[in-house]
Amino acid sequence: MREWIPVPTSAKGRLALAAVRAFGARPFDAVSVGDLAAEANVTTGAIYHHFGSKLGLYGFVRADVEQRLLDRMAGAASSVAGDRDSIAAVLGVGFDFAVRLEFQRILADAPTAVAGDALADLLDTLVAPAAPPLGRVLAAAWRAAVLATCDGGDVEAARAALLMLRLAR
Known part of the structure; x- marks a missing residue:
């Protein structure tokens, strides 16, 4: 059971939703950290803060x-x-x-x-x-x-x- 469920309005939640859309439509290598941050309306630093890396975010949404x-x-x-x-x-x-x-x-x-x-x-x-x-x-x-x-x-x-x-x- 997941300990955290994304709140869609939080930065972490917006990043998770943006990543689901992006990685669902494009290969991992075709999605940039900048693309994800822009779609979630956050800075690229938020990705590293919440998920450690683009790969960490990918792993989270893939799971x-x-x-x-x-x-x-x-x-x-x-x-x-x-x-x-x-x-x-x-x-x-x-x-x-x-x-x-x-x-x-x-x-x-x-x-x-x-x-x-x-x-x-x-x-x-x-x-x-x-x-x-x-x-x-x-x-x-x-x-x-x-x-x-x-x-x-x-x-x-x-x-x-x-x-x-x-x-x-």
């Missing part, structure tokens, strides 16, 4: 957005539990969430090795006792479909391709 994704996917999994074809429904719920809220870039990036891969871990639990790397394979396919929608990519084509995934019986 928040990823947790929202995982909550939705876990909820979808519980509503279709026991159906081996349900993995497509779970992937579809996550895909729709990422695209609808414009979180494609931040969620399409694989997490750093240090952070682990919570999406792959969730998918592993949903497809157990299938082959152990299956959750990682599904997470990579999900991220590829989400990334395909960036920069004007065909959302419906990417969603259709993702929903073609089915587990063998």
